[in-house]
Amino acid sequence: MSELDADLLVVGAGPAGVAAAVMASSLRMTAVVVEAEQVGAKLRSIGALENVPGSWSAGPELAKAFAADLARHQKLGRISLLSGRAVEVVGHDDRAEVTLKDGRVLTAPTVVVATGVTTLGPADVEWIDSPNTKWLPPLWRATADDLEGGRIVVLGADRPLGTWLRAHPETAVHFDVLYPATDGYKTDEVADETRVRLDLVDRVTVAPVRDGFRITAHHAVGEAHTFVVETVLTNMGSKPAAIPGLFVSTDGYCPPNEQHPRVLVAGDLKGAKMQRIAVAMGDGSRAALAPYYQAQAVPG
Ligand SMILES: Cc1cc2nc3c(=O)[nH]c(=O)nc-3n(C[C@H](O)[C@H](O)[C@H](O)COP(=O)(O)OP(=O)(O)OC[C@H]3O[C@@H](n4cnc5c(N)ncnc54)[C@H](O)[C@@H]3O)c2cc1C
Missing domain, CATH: 3.50.50.60 (FAD/NAD(P)-binding domain)
Incomplete structure (x- = not known):
């Protein structure tokens, strides 16, 4: 001993x-x-x-x-x-x-x-395909200064989304929230938020590019939508x-x-x-x- x-x-x-x-x-x-x-x-x-x-x-x-x-x-x-x-x-x-x-x-x-x-990171969920990006920063750790003025893709509609917006009522920010059907019931609390665009997806592809990430959002109906953003945050629990x-x-x-x-x-x-x-x-x-x-x- x-x-x-x-x-x-x-x-x-x-x-x-x-x-x-x-x-x-x-x-x-x-x-x-x-x-x-x-x-x-x-x-x-x-x-x-x-x-x-x-x-x-x-x-x-x-x-x-x-x-x-x-x-x-x-x-x-x-x-x-x-x-x-x-x-x-x-x-x-x-x-x-x-x-x-x-x-x-x-x-x-x-x-x-x-x-x-x-x-949870991109590698932990089936609805995100990101072979070259195993980890992305979580929304709940971001400060207002980190995000002020930005257009940000948020992956997942877990509760910290509403909490973050209520905690930063004056922050000018735009969140494109790509979320799977299983998160649907959590979106009510941000449905009236003008700083949020909710996008129900089937699958998302995330690929690192020179100035950020190329995002492809696949939907159950209609064509996939591809765009580039500087900041991608996770919010999947x-x-x-x-x-x-x-x-x-x-x-x-x-x-x-x-x-x-x-x-x-x-x-x-x-x-x-x-x-x-x-x-x-x-x-x-x-x-x-x-x-x-x-x-x-x-x-x-
Ligand atoms: C955004 C957010 C808001 C919250 N708000 C509230 C609230 O208002 N009120 C409330 O009561 N609760 C709140 N919670 C929950 C609360 O934070 C947790 O219940 C509490 O922190 C749990 O304490 P813990 O000691 O079990 O774990 P943690 O606080 O998670 O501590 C675990 C520690 O272990 C360390 N660690 C992990 N793995 C290893 C390893 N392998 N080796 C060495 N160290 C390791 C971590 O770095 C961490 O410091 C919130 C949580 C979040 C994420």
Whole structure:
């Protein structure tokens, strides 16, 4: 046991992972937190919050507070924050291991995996054909300054479209929204938006060209329509950011009850419902308490 890196490994420094690490530290456990981007990466793009207790009104403020919390516990010597991407998690009889992309292997009695969900890209959906473009930036991460004055193609009509337009009522922008029939029910909330043109498509081809992208929209009836735009954003929803080694159910999520006993799952990664900041924080805290009580052999 002397070769363990910490009492707890935490993968992902979103609300669930930060809550797990802080709870562990408060119990005098040591924790190593592995984060691929930055602390509270997702929160940094949430412009308005109204459901997080503590009078938080914007995601970036909360992300900064999380980073400050981790820094405080780092100074106490109980939390270490590692920049890196976890590529595998394995539970053994006597330990859990997390392998990072750079080859490092971390070991602890328990690991909390809280990697959340990640944005669906063109390669993840059948209605987009883009052999040379595997990834495009998501709409929900775009700022008003990024898009002001532009004509932008948005692939998919997921909910962040309405949220983005409501959050930026004064921004002069034109969205050509190409969406499949399965997204049809989500278009109601932007049907009256003058900054949006909705285009129901069968299939879309995206090809990079010198000044942007050549888009070909294929419709169920009529000829295909081809044009070139500078900016293409995705808005097709998300998929669980599951790490190899986790048990993954048919919907891609990682149910906690099916994992190795030393591998705990918290936050959005658990399932498609209940994806909220406060829920993730509670989940993360609970995940850190579980091994603590197990070690203490305290019932309940
Ligand atoms: C546009 C938008 C608006 C939202 N608005 C609200 C709102 O108003 N109120 C609300 O309650 N919720 C809101 N949510 C949902 C909320 O953001 C999530 O429920 C919450 O962030 C989930 O926390 P989490 O810790 O489970 O995952 P995340 O916050 O997604 O954190 C996961 C972390 O893991 C990291 N990571 C991923 N893979 C790896 C890996 N392999 N190795 C290392 N690190 C990795 C990521 O970089 C990330 O920092 C919104 C989400 C979006 C996208």
